[in-house]
Amino acid sequence: MGRYVARRLLLTIPVLIGASFLIFAMVYALPGDPIRALAGDRPLPAAVQAALRAEYNLDDPLLVQYGKYVLGLVQGDFGTDFSGRPVLQTISERLPVTATLTGVAIVFEIIIGIAAGVLAGLRRGSFFDNLVLVTTTLLVSIPVLVLGFVSQYVFGVRLGVVPVAGISEGLYSYLLPGLILAAISLAYVARLTRTSLADSLRADYVRTARAKGLDRRTVVVRHTLRNSLIPVVTFIGADIGSLLGGAIITESVFNIPGLGRAVFESVQRQEGAVVVGVITLLVFFFIFFNLVVDVLYAVLDPRIRYE
Amino acid sequence: MTSPVHGSAGSHAAGTRTDDATATSSPRTGAPVLEVEDLRVEFRSRGPVVNAVNGVSYAIAPGETMAILGESGCGKSVSAQAIMGILDVPPAHITGAIRFEGRDMLQMGAEDQRKIRGPGVSMIFQDALSALNPVYSVGDQIGEMFRAHRGTSKKEAKDRAVELMDRVRIPAARQRVDDYPHQFSGGMRQRVMIAMALALDPKVLIADEPTTALDVTVQAQVMDLLKDLQRDTGMGLILITHDLGVVNEVADRVAVMYAGKVVETGTIDDVFTRPAHPYTRGLMSSIPVLDGKGQRLNPIVGAPPSLARIPPGCSFHPRCPMARRGDGGRPDCTSDVPPLREVAAGRRAACHYSEELLHG
Numbered sequence: 001m002g003r004y005v006a007r008r009l010l011l012t013i014p015v016l017i018g019a020s021f022l023i024f025a026m027v028y029a030l031p032g033d034p035i036r037a038l039a040g041d042r043p044l045p046a047a048v049q050a051a052l053r054a055e056y057n058l059d060d061p062l063l064v065q066y067g068k069y070v071l072g073l074v075q076g077d078f079g080t081d082f083s084g085r086p087v088l089q090t091i092s093e094r095l096p097v098t099a100t101l102t103g104v105a106i107v108f109e110i111i112i113g114i115a116a117g118v119l120a121g122l123r124r125g126s127f128f129d130n131l132v133l134v135t136t137t138l139l140v141s142i143p144v145l146v147l148g149f150v151s152q153y154v155f156g157v158r159l160g161v162v163p164v165a166g167i168s169e170g171l172y173s174y175l176l177p178g179l180i181l182a183a184i185s186l187a188y189v190a191r192l193t194r195t196s197l198a199d200s201l202r203a204d205y206v207r208t209a210r211a212k213g214l215d216r217r218t219v220v221v222r223h224t225l226r227n228s229l230i231p232v233v234t235f236i237g238a239d240i241g242s243l244l245g246g247a248i249i250t251e252s253v254f255n256i257p258g259l260g261r262a263v264f265e266s267v268q269r270q271e272g273a274v275v276v277g278v279i280t281l282l283v284f285f286f287i288f289f290n291l292v293v294d295v296l297y298a299v300l301d302p303r304i305r306y307e
Numbered sequence: 308m309t310s311p312v313h314g315s316a317g318s319h320a321a322g323t324r325t326d327d328a329t330a331t332s333s334p335r336t337g338a339p340v341l342e343v344e345d346l347r348v349e350f351r352s353r354g355p356v357v358n359a360v361n362g363v364s365y366a367i368a369p370g371e372t373m374a375i376l377g378e379s380g381c382g383k384s385v386s387a388q389a390i391m392g393i394l395d396v397p398p399a400h401i402t403g404a405i406r407f408e409g410r411d412m413l414q415m416g417a418e419d420q421r422k423i424r425g426p427g428v429s430m431i432f433q434d435a436l437s438a439l440n441p442v443y444s445v446g447d448q449i450g451e452m453f454r455a456h457r458g459t460s461k462k463e464a465k466d467r468a469v470e471l472m473d474r475v476r477i478p479a480a481r482q483r484v485d486d487y488p489h490q491f492s493g494g495m496r497q498r499v500m501i502a503m504a505l506a507l508d509p510k511v512l513i514a515d516e517p518t519t520a521l522d523v524t525v526q527a528q529v530m531d532l533l534k535d536l537q538r539d540t541g542m543g544l545i546l547i548t549h550d551l552g553v554v555n556e557v558a559d560r561v562a563v564m565y566a567g568k569v570v571e572t573g574t575i576d577d578v579f580t581r582p583a584h585p586y587t588r589g590l591m592s593s594i595p596v597l598d599g600k601g602q603r604l605n606p607i608v609g610a611p612p613s614l615a616r617i618p619p620g621c622s623f624h625p626r627c628p629m630a631r632r633g634d635g636g637r638p639d640c641t642s643d644v645p646p647l648r649e650v651a652a653g654r655r656a657a658c659h660y661s662e663e664l665l666h667g
Contacts, residue, residue: 203437204432204434204437204438205437205438205439205440205441207388207393207432207438208432208438208439208440208500208503209440210391210392210393210424211391211393211424211429211430211432212424212425212451212452212455212503213421213422213423213424213425213426213452213455213456214421214451214455215421215455218455223440226442227440227441227442230442300442301441301442302441302442302444302487302489303441303487303489
């Protein structure tokens, strides 16, 4: 297992290099001139523009630019944005915000998703089961933007139970954005739990558990739930990566100063250093959580062994 | 039920309730520990009603081995699962009586019924790999019997599990107690199942095709083990199988099932050498003979009926070489249901024309 984890961690290095280069190239390929856009209607003096270009290596060919960027990275320098702020500072300020948002979303995903799935799976065909089926179908078919704006209007503006936007009210202000960010994943988790539980309930070993004279609670919790939650846990782990991606939209809708919004704004300003730095970090998290899932999978299911 | 006139060769202790079940008494007489009377199981869900078990009666005495023989889909497993109380009700609908030590399990509350599973009646299944939970160690699953029924501590339950694994002859039990089911061979897994089922010294063990999924050599070992364990514990053994060889080796009595009914019961010798039902005779003559090289096999024509559409009259009549329309006041196989009746001492069969088979 240790060797397996080490090998997987080593493999992340080429993936990170490849990912960062791709993102770098895409920012490079964006149309328009970031320096001119920076200046707006009143053009900067040619000398200033040239100085900025030189500072950010904007006149170099793609490979040279990327090479200089990587050279800086190796020395711990993530570069600066056009206003001279170090990218590392942006990341360290905004990462906790996104981490909180994602964390809240995962908690919703686990609690609501699994609870709804378990109750529906145990009482298939019941009113609650149908309610879960209809609700989850709605959740996955409504675009997050619509869901976000509508809930913002209903709960924030009309009912006033949560802040409309921003993070001025601490953890409380993350509730609605967290729920919206979790919405689609939550629906998938509920459905997956329901199906998986129903499958497990039909399994031979559950029949054995009943034949052993175990009480219903033990049969369901010990011999059904644990087995049926294995695919759910792996889904949630892999889903953390997509939540980080989804945060880009949610943070913009709810005006939350996290990494997602940093990416969104930097793409508009064509600030390569910020975009590449943040996205590469997200890619790393994605790989990392996938590794965690694989390890967790082996812990949960003794049949899985990595050699 | 049926009149007590049927009274049988050896029944004495259970005389208070002489009925179909006790009538076919065992060679090892004694009060039956488990009696099944007119057991019927229907499945009612969408679609036609499936009559999986249609009036099965038998009794099993301590130390006795009864084989329930039949093709796939004849209701033999369903009847066993009904006895264990592990069918989902609904869609299953169970009627009749299942008396364990004189108390009808179908009349008990769910909690009382549950407490019989394990220490009273226990069951092992065909495919031990899928019947064992893949995420718990075998020691955990065996020990669970003690923890759940007797509140034994984790540590002691594990020690007991090791003892049981020794008893079912799993080598290096102490080292293997923390291994998982997938780390065992098929035969060893079935031994784990057996250890688990025998943990609380059940009075009756139901073995549902215990050797079907195993290699032939391993089959013999597992059957030997079951026989030895039965001799040591004096439990009644209900052996569900379609393997005539297994039945011949270990069973005292046999009940042959067809389309959800018992069509013939009797001692192994009687049933195997002189079948009293055309279906049993068909089964026996379909066994390949060792010196019959080059001869064609002798299968029963046709296929067993769907349990959703059981033929009227004798359910075997469409495949029966002896089936006849009633004429001259004789029973009509296509419309008159043959009762399971005593056709010779200690033998019962459900055929209008058993006597012809036996004597003609």
